[in-house]
Amino acid sequence: MMKLNTLALLATFAVAPAMAADNDGHGMANHTMAGHEMAGHEMASMEGAAGVVEAQAEGIVNAVNNEGSTINISHAPIAAFRWPAMTMDLAVADPALLDQVKAGDKVTFTLHKYDDVTYAITQIQKQ
Numbered sequence: 001m002m003k004l005n006t007l008a009l010l011a012t013f014a015v016a017p018a019m020a021a022d023n024d025g026h027g028m029a030n031h032t033m034a035g036h037e038m039a040g041h042e043m044a045s046m047e048g049a050a051g052v053v054e055a056q057a058e059g060i061v062n063a064v065n066n067e068g069s070t071i072n073i074s075h076a077p078i079a080a081f082r083w084p085a086m087t088m089d090l091a092v093a094d095p096a097l098l099d100q101v102k103a104g105d106k107v108t109f110t111l112h113k114y115d116d117v118t119y120a121i122t123q124i125q126k127q
Helices: 002-021 095-100
Strands: 054-065 070-075 086-092 106-113 119-126
Touching: 086 095, 095 119
Parallel strands: 086 119
Antiparallel strands: 054 070, 054 106, 070 086, 106 119
């Protein structure tokens, strides 16, 4: 019985380094959220430091929704809110901002946090 336990333990140690190396890119080692859709995720779990109400960010406009007053944007990480890079629909504080951009534009923008789940773009500018 002792030999069987020893063999099982050795097999575990032999496999663990290969799993940790994760050379195929499908595990979580060195995994980032860049390029991942985050729609539907609870944003409260990604909120930033207490008291931070505005942050500057960069991204690419994917779509402009005039009826919903939103911009779908793929943005870089927003450190002030502790958000990873993601693609999401963001409301605009002023619908006139929608006329300043179109799909494909690289932009910088100011994102305002109204509460733990309400954010809106207050300024946007093409790069």
